[in-house]
Amino acid sequence: MLPKSQQALALVHCNNFYVSCERIFRPDLARVPMVILSNNDGCVVSRSNEAKALGIKMGQPWFECKELAEEHGILAMSSNYALYADMSNRVMTILSDFSPQCEVYSIDENFVDLTGMPKIREVSYAMRERVGMWTGMPVCVGIGPTKTLAKLANHVAKKHPRSKGVFNYNALTNVQKTNLLQHLPVEDVWGVGRKLTKRLASFGVTNALDLREAHIPTLRAEFGVVMEKTQRELQETPCIKLEEVPADKKQIVSSRSFGSMVTELPVLKDALSTFVANACAKLRAQKSHASVIQVFLGTNRFRKELPQYAPCLAVPLPYPTNDSLEVNRWAAFLCERMFKPDYQYKRAGIMLSEISPVTHSQGDLLEAVHADKHKLMEALDNLNARYGRGAVKVSTQGAYSGWQMKQERKSPNYTTSWDDVPLV
DNA sequence: TCTCCGATTAGAC
């Protein structure tokens, strides 16, 4: 029997994605050390190479970096998701021309299946070049027989300038593979995070080779099935499938930390009405409805000297719905039940769960009522699609101020808003 | 003892 033909999965990953999106429209920032901040301008979520070199850590709270930032003139910007989502779509569309089988894995990554294609190196360089030429986005490509090894190869491509942005694990000899894995810390393996790195170390597993060669029953017993899959993927046995069509969400969460503390019930309800609108719009976009709605509130858990309160309450709905108005009534009700004065709220959110596809229920006495509601929400979605999110609102939805997140340094929506296009 | 369920944990990005 012929040996099983090996997969060639190419993981295409944008370099410093958010930073790169900003630089495409601000070429003057090309060499400026810079970072992009999370919602509420809280933590660093993307760093330029210069910022990395200065020691700024991924996920680090911005206020902790301030001193270093001032010293070295590090520029911080708020995140601009409308811009990043649009740039991502452009990149993904280009990549989809290179293979009929792709998985958009995240906003800045795509697994492109090149199995069976000739000249995989050339194709990889071509992907890099076309994306760069058409969008300005720098990307690196890692090729491997499994997702885990494609990730690993991408890591190598990023780290070693000599690779010129493309690294093919499949082209290595066994000795080269062993050598590579031996020099790769186990925490750089996909699926191995901080906690597992520590526990693995106590078993003498510190690099990727150790993990690949570890005693299988021990590994399975101590670390469970997830780790075993990772190990098998390192051994070139695919355990994680390519998921071409994204699965429907099983739960939808919409929540925010507030820009400042909130003490008033109406303000909380206003914030929640915005979260409900977002969550229900997502629900309708995947043609589903939810049977359970949960609301949570929270004080600032980092301010230990203040009284803490983080309640959470759920209701099973009498029948599944995706109607923003209806969900909002429940959200307001739950919020009122939990609200206690004299606390400073810093966060609130809503979760929709027990999600199932909408199917046309026959013979329902309320069918006509449901149909009308359905039309109302459809009209609302269409208007918001045409005139921008929030053009048509549910309830107060943002009428009160005080909870909106801090975004002090956001760039214009260069690609998605005519109002933001600079007139030369 | 088995099963179900909610809560917790760990990870990715």
Add this chain to the structure above:
DNA sequence: CTAACGGTCTAATCGGAGA
């Protein structure tokens, strides 16, 4: 000037309740 630390999602596992 001040205060100042994200948001979403999944899968696996754990521990208790109930059958």
